[in-house]
Amino acid sequence: MDNKKTYIITTAEPWDLESPDGKNIIRGIILSIVNSYLLVFKANYLLNFEGVSGDILILSPRLKDENFENIATKEIDVNGGLFLDNYNKNFEESKLKENCKFFLIGTLGS
Amino acid sequence: MDLFPIGGLTRLAKSGKGVVKAVDNVAVAAADDVAEVVGKEGGTIGFRYMTEGELKAIQQSGMLRGGNPGKTYFTKDLYKSGAHAQQRLSLPTTPTLRVEFEILNNPTMRLNGSKVLPDFGMPGNGAEFMTTDPVKVRLINWQPLR
Secondary structure (H helix, E strand, O other): OOOOOOEEEEEEEOOOOEEOOEEOEEEEEEEEEEEOOEEEEEEEEEEEEOOEEEEEEEEEEOOOOOOOOOHHHOOEEEEEEEEOOOOOOOOOHHHHHHOEEEEEEEEEEO | OEEEEOOOEEEEOOOOOOOOEEEEOEEEEEOOOOOEEEEOOOOEEEEEEEOHHHHHHHHHHOEHHHHOOOOEEEEOOOOOOHHHHHHHHOOOOOOOEEEEEEEOOOOOEEEEEEEOOOEOOEOOOOEEEEEOOOOEEEEEEEEEOO
8 A cells, every 4th residue: 555645534524624625624644454444544734623632533434335445446434533642553453443532424535 | 206285284104004294394295105204395304413503504505514515414313312313323523403404406315314333332323314415405493402
C-alpha cells in the first residue's frame, strides 16, 4: 500500500463538520490496515470533538458486507472513532477500539 | 401506485387487508403488496434525530443536514428518548430532537431500511435509509426527546 496516498473522509455525521479542507471533508493518510474491518487513519490536522482532540481515527465499516480490502479502488461507509491515546503501531485491535470516542459516520475514499 | 389523499389524516394501509393506522397530515399509497406512508405532497415520510443547530439549518435551507456535502441518513423508526435513538441508530452524539419530514424531491436511496450494525458498544438494530443526493423536505413537526 502507498502510505503517502491521500484519502478523504466525507462526513455524514457530524453534518456540519468544518476542517481546513472545507465542509465535511477530512484529508489524511492510512497508517495501518489492522484487518479487513479495522483501519487506522491519520488526519492532516487535529480534530476537535466534545472537548477532546486528536488526529488519529479508528475506522470500521458501517455497513454489512463491506470491508477494507482493495480500499485504494473503492469507497466505504465507515464509523470513525477519535483515538484518545498516543498511537503506537503495535497496538492490538482491542486497544484501538477501546481507547477511542465515536466521532463520525462518513465515507472513506481517495 | 395509486394515491388516496385523506384530507388531514395520515393512514398506513397494507395490502388492501384493512390494516390502517391513523396519524396526521398524510395520505395513503396503496399497492398490491407494499405499504408506504406518504405525505400530502406524495413524498416519503421519515424521521431524523438531531440537535437544534440542524433543525435551524433545515428551516433556512429546506434541505436535510442544511444541504451540506456528504450522505444523508434517516429512519422511519420512532424513538422517544435521545439515548435510545443513539443506541439503535449508532450515532456519535445524543440527539435532542425528533424531526418528522416529508421528502419533496426524488433522491436515489442507497439503503432502504437496512439494519444498523452494532458498533462502539451500541447495539444498533434500527433501520436506516441513506442517499448520496441532497434531500429537500417539508417539515411536519419536531419533538424534544427525553
